[in-house]
Amino acid sequence: MKKNIIVSPSVLACDFAHAADEVRRVEEAGAAYLHLDVMDGAFVPNISFGPDFIRALRPCSSAVFDTHLMINEPIRYIDAFASAGSDIITVHIESCADFAAVLSRIRALGRKAGAVIKPATPVSALAEYLPLIDMILIMSVEPGFGGQSFLPASLDKLKEARRMIDRSGLDIDLEVDGGVTAANSAGIIAAGANVLVAGSAIFKAADPAAAVRALMG
Secondary structure (H helix, E strand, C coil): CCCCCEEEEEHHHCCHHHHHHHHHHHHHCCCCEEEEEEEECCCCCCECCCHHHHHHHHHHCCCEEEEEEECCCHHHCHHHHHHHCCCEEEEEHHHCCCHHHHHHHHHHCCCEEEEEECCCCCHHHHHHHHHHCCEEEEECCCCCCCCCCCCCCHHHHHHHHHHHHHHHCCCCEEEEECCCCCCCHHHHHHCCCCEEEECHHHHCCCCHHHHHHHHHC
């Protein structure tokens, strides 16, 4: 199933002192999604923000809020992130005692459920959960910090995930996060990804609209 290419700028790269203006700027530049990385300092070695920040940003943007929970046992906070305005809530299979229950809860709240795997986790780990998944996110760096370089082995994982999705016949987006640039986006799209997360490449660009176009090829 051919899907439109979507750019999801990572808010971690914005100027937090002017977050509302920054978000409006990238949305006007053509970014349909906004990627919100939530980190707890335990599942990953960094801390970012929680549902209150997302709630504060929600009135400032009509973009799809693509919330990536890098936290232990996210089932505890699914309701809070849904009520804060998240449209997609993505959780790590590595962080959940009962992955199916978390995905089911997200969908029960009327949100799209995303499933994410770290670089060391095989794509096959997600196979049994496909009926509960709306988006698969392949981490192309170790999660926790921005500005890392794309791991080349991620291309093979994207291809495998795309084959798995296509075989299932389900309507599942394929997202990639980590080291995505205009220089490598064509290969990433060719491997099957249709949602591209990028941070500084967009938020720090002199011309964000040109940066978004360059990522989309």
